[in-house]
Amino acid sequence: MSHVQMKRSLPYISAAAGVIAILAVLPFYRPAQPKGVRVTRGDAKSIADRAARGAGINLDRTWPTIIWSASPILRKELRDHPQRAAAWDDPVLGPRLNAYEISYYHRGKEKYPEAGVVRVGGRTGDVTGAMLRLRSEDTGENPTEQQLRPRADAFVQSRSFRGAPAPVFESARPTVLRGRTDWVFRYRVETRFPLKNVVPYLNVSFAGGRFAGWQLSEEYSDGRQFMGDAGGDFANMFVTFAAIFALLVVLLVIFLRKYHAGEVGVGAASALFIAMLVFSIAGSLMIRVSASDGMGMGPVDARTTSLAWVAFKFFFADIPFSLLVFLAWAVGESYARERWGERLAAFETILRRDAVNATVGRSMLHGALFAAPVAAAALVVGVIPILFGIAWPSASSGTVDILFLGGPLYPLLRACVDSLSVAIVLVLFLLAWTHRRRLLWAGIVAAIALAVIFTTTPPPIDPILMRALFGFGAIAVVIAVFLAYDLLAATIALFGGTLITLIAPLLSVADGKLASELTFVLAIPLFAILAFAVVALMTRREVLYRYEDLAPHVKRIIERERVKAEIDAANRIQAALLPLEPPSLAGISVASHYRAATEIGGDYFDFLPQPDGDVGIAFGDVSGHGLTSGIVMAMAKAALLVQVGYDSAPRAVLEVLNDIVMKTAPRRILMTFFFGMLDPRTQMLRFASAGHLDPYVYRAASGRLEALSSWGFPLGVRRRDPFREHIVEFVPGDRLVLYSDGLIEAIDDDGEPFGFDRFEKTIAVNGHLSADEMKKALLNTIRKFTRNRPPEDDQTLVVVAFEEPAAEVLARETVAELAVMVH
Numbered sequence: 001m002s003h004v005q006m007k008r009s010l011p012y013i014s015a016a017a018g019v020i021a022i023l024a025v026l027p028f029y030r031p032a033q034p035k036g037v038r039v040t041r042g043d044a045k046s047i048a049d050r051a052a053r054g055a056g057i058n059l060d061r062t063w064p065t066i067i068w069s070a071s072p073i074l075r076k077e078l079r080d081h082p083q084r085a086a087a088w089d090d091p092v093l094g095p096r097l098n099a100y101e102i103s104y105y106h107r108g109k110e111k112y113p114e115a116g117v118v119r120v121g122g123r124t125g126d127v128t129g130a131m132l133r134l135r136s137e138d139t140g141e142n143p144t145e146q147q148l149r150p151r152a153d154a155f156v157q158s159r160s161f162r163g164a165p166a167p168v169f170e171s172a173r174p175t176v177l178r179g180r181t182d183w184v185f186r187y188r189v190e191t192r193f194p195l196k197n198v199v200p201y202l203n204v205s206f207a208g209g210r211f212a213g214w215q216l217s218e219e220y221s222d223g224r225q226f227m228g229d230a231g232g233d234f235a236n237m238f239v240t241f242a243a244i245f246a247l248l249v250v251l252l253v254i255f256l257r258k259y260h261a262g263e264v265g266v267g268a269a270s271a272l273f274i275a276m277l278v279f280s281i282a283g284s285l286m287i288r289v290s291a292s293d294g295m296g297m298g299p300v301d302a303r304t305t306s307l308a309w310v311a312f313k314f315f316f317a318d319i320p321f322s323l324l325v326f327l328a329w330a331v332g333e334s335y336a337r338e339r340w341g342e343r344l345a346a347f348e349t350i351l352r353r354d355a356v357n358a359t360v361g362r363s364m365l366h367g368a369l370f371a372a373p374v375a376a377a378a379l380v381v382g383v384i385p386i387l388f389g390i391a392w393p394s395a396s397s398g399t400v401d402i403l404f405l406g407g408p409l410y411p412l413l414r415a416c417v418d419s420l421s422v423a424i425v426l427v428l429f430l431l432a433w434t435h436r437r438r439l440l441w442a443g444i445v446a447a448i449a450l451a452v453i454f455t456t457t458p459p460p461i462d463p464i465l466m467r468a469l470f471g472f473g474a475i476a477v478v479i480a481v482f483l484a485y486d487l488l489a490a491t492i493a494l495f496g497g498t499l500i501t502l503i504a505p506l507l508s509v510a511d512g513k514l515a516s517e518l519t520f521v522l523a524i525p526l527f528a529i530l531a532f533a534v535v536a537l538m539t540r541r542e543v544l545y546r547y548e549d550l551a552p553h554v555k556r557i558i559e560r561e562r563v564k565a566e567i568d569a570a571n572r573i574q575a576a577l578l579p580l581e582p583p584s585l586a587g588i589s590v591a592s593h594y595r596a597a598t599e600i601g602g603d604y605f606d607f608l609p610q611p612d613g614d615v616g617i618a619f620g621d622v623s624g625h626g627l628t629s630g631i632v633m634a635m636a637k638a639a640l641l642v643q644v645g646y647d648s649a650p651r652a653v654l655e656v657l658n659d660i661v662m663k664t665a666p667r668r669i670l671m672t673f674f675f676g677m678l679d680p681r682t683q684m685l686r687f688a689s690a691g692h693l694d695p696y697v698y699r700a701a702s703g704r705l706e707a708l709s710s711w712g713f714p715l716g717v718r719r720r721d722p723f724r725e726h727i728v729e730f731v732p733g734d735r736l737v738l739y740s741d742g743l744i745e746a747i748d749d750d751g752e753p754f755g756f757d758r759f760e761k762t763i764a765v766n767g768h769l770s771a772d773e774m775k776k777a778l779l780n781t782i783r784k785f786t787r788n789r790p791p792e793d794d795q796t797l798v799v800v801a802f803e804e805p806a807a808e809v810l811a812r813e814t815v816a817e818l819a820v821m822v823h
Contacts, residue, residue, distance in 0.1 A: 025383050029459075038510065051130045073218045131212060143181065184203050186201050244324060325424050374478060399506045592605060597791045604636065608644050617675070640653065687728070740794060746789075746791060
């Protein structure tokens with residue numbers, strides 16, 4: 001099968017394998033799911049309202065909240081119990097694990113205590129507890145235990161209680177208040193379920209002399225207090241917020257720089273920002289009642305507390321996260337356009353409101369098919385710690401979203417938020433950014449790590465640390481889909497995979513109306529995506545952007561990349577024109593340095609060995625720097641090589657170069673040039689200069705400097721005097737220093753140039769050093785003076801050190817060769 005055929009068939013094969021894997025691993029998660037739950041949140045609320053009225057709760061003056069209430073003691077003790085799945089069918093434990101709790105809070109009054117609480121079984125819809133709560137300032141009677149006990153016993157004997165079959169009186173506990181005395185009569189309930197150290201109770205309550213209802217409760221038989229496991233949640237929340245704001249800072253810095261350069265657009269990013277904000281606000285409004293259930297704000301009532309929670313989430317979570325998506329798209333699109341433009345085509349087509357085409361349809365079809373593998377990866381990886389006994393299945397994530405927070409529709413909103421944010425922030429931005437720097441592997445690692453921190457499509461397991469460590473399955477598949485296909489396919493795959501992961505565990509045990517609602521919420525979006533994909537594919541219209549169709553900032557990126565490619569090519573050509581290493585000369589060492597102010601420099605130096613043993617030393621500086629200067633320098637190099645092979649006399653070389661520059665270089669382009677022929681045997685230099693800065697000679701005998709003055713006009717000047725040749729001799733210890741004006745004119749923070757005086761002093765102080773050490777001393781002195789400011793002109797330096805007479809070196813080498821031959 002060819003690569004193209006494999007790529008086409010892979011989504012279908014993966015979808016089938018994903019479905020099989022999901023069905024295979026779901027049984028590992030069922031022990032934590034409320035078996036047989038069928039009552040919806042809406043039905044539970046209606047049942048609770050009727051019970052509340054019967055308990056004397058005034059519904060017109062209260063504001064209700066609804067959550068899923070499972071006994072925290074039982075949940076903790078059963079989480080790794082070998083018979084955990086059987087607990088849902090136990091007549092005592094089942095109703096205590098499988099129930100909704102509806103709390104009624106006073107309108108316009110301090111939230112706590114609430115007016116009353118009603119519990120409704122999620123499996124049968126029976127009321128499993130109804131309590132009327134009076135405030136401490138409410139007055140009432142002060143009855144004794146003997147007065148209330150017959151009433152409590154009569155109530156217990158008058159009916160059967162789910163979760164408390166055959167209750168037996170154990171004790172009565174009074175609470176003495178200023179205006180009344182409350183009583184709780186505790187009836188112990190026996191259970192055959194093998195659960196150690198936990199005692200179930202049925203509590204019957206009286207507020208003063210008024211019957212206040214009943215509820216199920218549990219205690220440890222040894223009297224110890226229940227301790228929850230909330231620490232991990234707070235730590236995870238802290239790490240999540242830290243990661244969000246750290247990413248915001250990084251993205252903001254990159255965005256501002258690229259925005260200033262005109263390389264990012266904000267149109268599509270703004271649309272995504274608004275979409276994220278709308279989804280987030282809709283989700284907050286949907287869950288605000290339940291999410292704020294355990295939150296109190298002093299004298300503020302429950303309704304205001306829930307709105308305050310929405311406001312807090314809006315300012316400290318929704319806006320930062322939406323802004324993160326805005327910046328990630330703007331920056332990520334900019335980077336992706338440089339290398340991965342084809343991976344954005346389908347996604348951007350939707351943003352351009354042109355979604356009905358085959359390009360989008362193909363991506364959506366691939367995404368819908370990869371939804372099952374994404375969910376399968378999340379659930380399969382999550383089974384690993386369960387099998388090793390270091391984690392246990394839990395009702396976290398989807399089940400909590402559905403039963404505790406917002407009902408079946410909330411996972412749909414959560415999947416929308418997660419798929420958009422993760423696909424754009426972690427997949428598009430991180431991978432495109434690191435790919436641009438040839439560090440794609442680092443981007444993949446970072447994306448997986450941040451997805452785990454953001455709890456992207458987590459498996460329903462506890463503890464939270466194991467959920468994090470084994471929460472990488474889904475994001476790994478999403479990244480693979482992006483790299484193999486495109487961004488839209490990855491986004492749809494993550495949306496569908498998240499929806500399946502959140503709903504499937506609960507759906508596998510649900511029944512009745514709730515199962516129907518869950519099936520509807522899961523199937524309709526996926527079928528809608530598939531249907532749209534088929535319709536779009538039937539158009540057979542592919543989206544092919546022409547240059548004029550692109551956004552202005554994308555055109556700027558393309559143009560910048562084109563120019564950059566040309567400059568890179570020119571830079572490589574120029575690098576080939578400069579010597580790779582200094583020449584090897586008997587008794588002489590050479591060191592050089594070159595640094596261009598821009599990508600293409602105008603300085604030039606070269607060493608040209610001759611057949612007779614002489615070495616030509618060329619040193620030039622084209623006025624200015626950049627591409628034009630680099631081209632002139634390249635022309636001079638070509639002419640120099642030809643002329644030296646014909647006539648290497650320095651004066652003749654400069655005459656020819658002058659003609660070439662005048663004929664080919666643009667007007668006002670001048671070039672200073674120094675050329676000399678060095679005879680290593682006599683250590684004599686014959687040279688001529690065309691307006692170049694005078695080289696320095698350090699004389700070891702006297703410790704003084706000499707300037708090799710050879711006055712002449714720069715190359716490219718028409719009216720001039722003839723070039724002049726000069727000869728200079730060197731002795732061991734002498735140093736020859738050639739340099740460009742970029743070193744002399746290097747400035748500090750105050751704009752003061754380094755200057756000739758400092759340059760000469762540095763040469764004099766370090767004249768005794770070797771060529772390489774002297775070069776480093778000169779450059780370090782200039783760097784300290786400028787405080788590492790980038791150069792404003794090209795900087796070139798050549799140091800020639802005359803160590804000993806060439807004749808002596810050659811004599812030693814000859815003797816050594818003869819000795820080898822004799823032996």
